Amino acid sequence: MKTSQAVSAASPKKSSKWFERVLILLAIIGTVAVMSLYQDLAQRYQSHSNPKSSVYGMWVEKEAASYVKDWFELSQNGVTINHRVVATSFDLKGDLITFYSGDVRYQYQVLNENKTQLQQLSPAHYHPVFELSGKHKKSLR
Incomplete structure (x- = not known):
């Protein structure tokens, strides 16, 4: 009975780490997307204000x-x-x-x-x- 409790206690930690890694990956992807959109916006403004x-x-x-x-x-x-x-x-x-x-x-x-x-x-x-x-x-x- 102790082994089944130990396995069930370890399982939430693994899923929690997996969830954290997915969130970090999504945050990195989101940051890169926002930066590329900002760069595009800055280039469009530059070409409009200084053609x-x-x-x-x-x-x-x-x-x-x-x-x-x-x-x-x-x-x-x-x-x-x-x-x-x-x-x-x-x-x-x-x-x-x-x-x-x-x-x-x-x-x-x-x-x-x-x-x-x-x-x-x-x-x-x-x-x-x-x-x-x-x-x-x-x-x-």
């Missing part, structure tokens, strides 16, 4: 001789340099624009609220300022 289209256009190096000026174009198709697509996408996070051409990372910082000037941050050997030009230039009213 990539706000930097679309032709960017021309400022204060350089016309025969050596660098230029590039940002569009929904990616990044174009010398009439060639060098990157099919670019990232706009806050005031930083980043794209890769091969293994080289190009990074630019927006210098003003109107998003009409950029400064090249990398590659680090030269830091020119670029200006949004031509028909894409925004009204500064």
Whole structure:
């Protein structure tokens, strides 16, 4: 009779541990789900408040001789340099624009609220300022 009581006393402990482990697993899964939903929501807000289209256009190096000026174009198709697509996408996070051409990372910082000037941050050997030009230039009213 003592053995049957011992077995029945051990059984609730096993089921209790199993139940606790299931609850912990569900809590972890729920936390991961909430975090991924929050990340998606944050990305949607970022793309709505700071759309990539706000930097679309032709960017021309400022204060350089016309025969050596660098230029590039940002569009929904990616990044174009010398009439060639060098990157099919670019990232706009806050005031930083980043794209890769091969293994080289190009990074630019927006210098003003109107998003009409950029400064090249990398590659680090030269830091020119670029200006949004031509028909894409925004009204500064």
